Amino acid sequence: MIKELAENIVTARAERKPVALLTWLDSGAQRIVLPGSRIDEPELTNALTDAFRLDRSGTVDTAEGELFILVFNPPLRLVVIGAVHAAQYLAPIAQMMGHDVTIIDPREAFATADRFPDAHIIAEWPEDGLPLVGIDGRTAIIALTHDSKIDDIAIKMGLEQGAFYVGALGSKRTHAQRVERLKATGLSEADLARLHAPIGLDIGAQGPAEIAVSVMAELVAVLRGKMDG
Numbered sequence: 001m002i003k004e005l006a007e008n009i010v011t012a013r014a015e016r017k018p019v020a021l022l023t024w025l026d027s028g029a030q031r032i033v034l035p036g037s038r039i040d041e042p043e044l045t046n047a048l049t050d051a052f053r054l055d056r057s058g059t060v061d062t063a064e065g066e067l068f069i070l071v072f073n074p075p076l077r078l079v080v081i082g083a084v085h086a087a088q089y090l091a092p093i094a095q096m097m098g099h100d101v102t103i104i105d106p107r108e109a110f111a112t113a114d115r116f117p118d119a120h121i122i123a124e125w126p127e128d129g130l131p132l133v134g135i136d137g138r139t140a141i142i143a144l145t146h147d148s149k150i151d152d153i154a155i156k157m158g159l160e161q162g163a164f165y166v167g168a169l170g171s172k173r174t175h176a177q178r179v180e181r182l183k184a185t186g187l188s189e190a191d192l193a194r195l196h197a198p199i200g201l202d203i204g205a206q207g208p209a210e211i212a213v214s215v216m217a218e219l220v221a222v223l224r225g226k227m228d229g
């Protein structure tokens with residue numbers, strides 16, 4: 001790999017931008033591409049889309065010979081709004097799945113290292129805490145407090161700033177009321193269609209541990225292109 005390509009990859013990683021290094025195995029030619037880069041070969045375009053979505057490097061046959069796609073995706077981030085009981089199950093599951101986990105909750109009595117020993121904790125309101133973390137296409141935001149003063153702004157920021165998954169806990173009735181509040185803030189129907197609520201796959205979950213499983217299952221389905229985000 002020539003120095004310029006390596007430097008571009010390092011820069012992209014620092015800026016949390018996904019990139020892929022393409023190497024044609026016969027010629028040794030190399031090129032860096034971003035998601036959505038213009039490529040004339042449909043098969044290669046599809047292979048790149050899959051590689052980015054699945055975090056999976058591999059080879060593909062092209063008109064110019066066999067090509068190796070090496071994916072450099074930013075680490076996944078899960079931001080949980082609300083240091084509640086279900087979050088204590090969500091955090092370790094997400095960490096085992098490779099997510100960097102942050103807990104944001106202004107209620108300092110709940111947002112403690114004793115309750116979340118391996119997570120990054122920010123005891124601030126979401127409007128102050130989320131900018132410290134950053135939101136991008138490799139970030140998921142899950143709102144769990146049932147408190148509109150805490151959850152709504154986090155949901156709005158996640159939808160507006162391109163989080164790949166935004167979900168919120170609550171009943172269908174609670175969600176209908178939430179939608180009306182969010183519409184009043186200027187969110188469009190298209191924005192709100194990306195909000196997963198009531199959160200999680202419908203597996204009949206009972207209790208916080210099973211809720212955590214259903215939420216992470218839904219998040220993975222969105223991440224891997226099995227559900228709309």
